[in-house]
Amino acid sequence: MKIICNKSALLTGVNTVLKAVPARTTMPILECILIDTTSGVIKLTANDMDLGIETTVDGDVLDKGCIALEAKLFSEIVRKLPDSEVTIETDDNNKALIKCEKAKFNIAGKDGEDFVALPEIEKTHFITLSQFSLKEIIRQTIFSISDNESNRMMSGELLQIDQDQLRLVSLDGQRISIRKISLKESYDPIKAVIPGKTLNEISKILSGDMDDDVRIYFTDRHVLFEFDQTVVVSRLLEGEYFQIDKMISSDYNTKITINKKELQGCIERASLLIRESERKPIIINVTDGSMEMKIQSAMGSMNEDIDISKEGRDIMIGFNPKFILDALRVIDDEEITMYLVNPKAPFIIKNDEQSYIYLVLPISFNM
Amino acid sequence: MKIICNKSALLTGVNTVLKAVPARTTMPILECILIDTTSGVIKLTANDMDLGIETTVDGDVLDKGCIALEAKLFSEIVRKLPDSEVTIETDDNNKALIKCEKAKFNIAGKDGEDFVALPEIEKTHFITLSQFSLKEIIRQTIFSISDNESNRMMSGELLQIDQDQLRLVSLDGQRISIRKISLKESYDPIKAVIPGKTLNEISKILSGDMDDDVRIYFTDRHVLFEFDQTVVVSRLLEGEYFQIDKMISSDYNTKITINKKELQGCIERASLLIRESERKPIIINVTDGSMEMKIQSAMGSMNEDIDISKEGRDIMIGFNPKFILDALRVIDDEEITMYLVNPKAPFIIKNDEQSYIYLVLPISFNM
Known part of the structure; x- marks a missing residue:
């Protein structure tokens, strides 16, 4: 095999597939990046058996063939090459010669x-x-998937298509996060549970550009993302996802509207008095026009008032500050609305269009 | 005690003294930041017994007094307060009330x-x-001080004043780094060995501005840095520093001039084939007009030619790439000059004015 390509194009390709190289594996070949030019284009592939990524690199194939190169060493070499043309040439013993300007590397590859x-x-x-x-x-x-090994379903997210509505759902037993967006077209219904790792890695590779599309293909057992010069294939989690809609009630006794930034700052301050190992709640006391936040711990105490607008009953409720902060950090609205039922029931942060719904279980507390 | 000051001024002060709060100590009081207003200004102090930092914060003292607050918690609280006026008030039991807008923290302090x-x-x-x-x-x-516990002197740097020349020297047994600058005035001779930790911490606090001065006071056992609103006091290392000037010879058999960036890139590439645990040298072969760099390891081999201009004998020498890279990364010159004697003798990178001198011991190698 012999190829010539540009260093920066090669580096982009290598960095893309690198996300699918397993950190640990019993199959040494999977620690490699495959360079395959048998089809006449330069194709890089990595595969950890759950997740596989394939991308093409612009360049010339002078001699067709394929070789697997140890991913870590190969990626570091490419990264450190001068910004110039790179030639990679292999011999019958799977030895690779990588040349760039005056630098020449000889490394051993695999078939x-x-x-x-x-x-x-x-x-x-x-x-x-x-x-x-x-x-x-x-x-x-x-952020609200769970790495709880005893419940695999929680380690993935439900992707659901209903006509032109796409819904992505995650939950970890203490909270549920739901986002909904409208697609340009309508599709047949789809329900697929995609591993969290796949979603994490793919969101690192996506350009995130408004004008660049991604096409997602579904089969019973796999999902395939196609975008730019890249294809990502992942297994799906098999089985039934949780009955989300039964968990989300639209009943409430108290509805409050708060400035998001103020609430976030206040909860962040209160969190300072909680050690991570403690499961100590922050308590809010909702009355007309004002909400008092309180925390008392071995480190000290803190309280703060926040202006709110309120409908319905007064309520006092405790919660894990991290759960609310995670939600607040990904909401762009200036004002948010919370719906509460009673101190034992989950409460919900959502907007009127329900393009986001964040449900959090409360923590009971002693006064 | 009662003070009012601006959040951002307080945060700057807290972050400054925080550098002298010990990570671990047998004296709990040292884990605190002292707020002392007995002199009528707001003074913050931290002290790990080797290094002490004191800084003043602009603000009003409504009630004189002093209190020691646990540094980590106090600094985190200040960081998370709204950007507004902060009031700190203490009672006779060393309880502190920290107020900012509607947020109120109660924490326990120490006398x-x-x-x-x-x-x-x-x-x-x-x-x-x-x-x-x-x-x-x-x-x-x-970068070339040593944390070798058996030789305390190597953990510090020699600061030497000779008329208007200031010289800073560090060495770790394998290499020596020397920087020399001219001061605006002449001074009496000074020789002091300043702990590396002190220099590290002070360089984090210094604004690094050309127009801001720092004044350094010396006594037999201490050094004191005074700048902006801050004072840093440190113990000196006691004893005689190494006889540096005897180690630096001006004799050489080979003198080469190289493009710094090219050399650095080439050594960085060669380093990829060395695992950190190995003490494998990179070998350079210097001939007329060109230098070949070579490395061979279990991971593969690499070689690269670099154009040089050379005076004197051909030479082949091996060295630890990290030592040269450390020096190259802090040299701003486009071209650097290396002076070599023989494959067993230290070589030197320096400029004509000798404002920098980097000496490195070679590593012997088998062909």
């Missing part, structure tokens, strides 16, 4: 034929949305 | 009288230089 190919995906069902939208809704929900 | 005062320094011998210069020469030499 590209031994690399584990990505699964073939039948491209029938798909949706299209902008890279910006996909990246945003991942960021706005990914 | 300020128990805090360990900074040593009194007689202010007779001093020098003046710009904060920029001091910050620069620390950065350009600090």
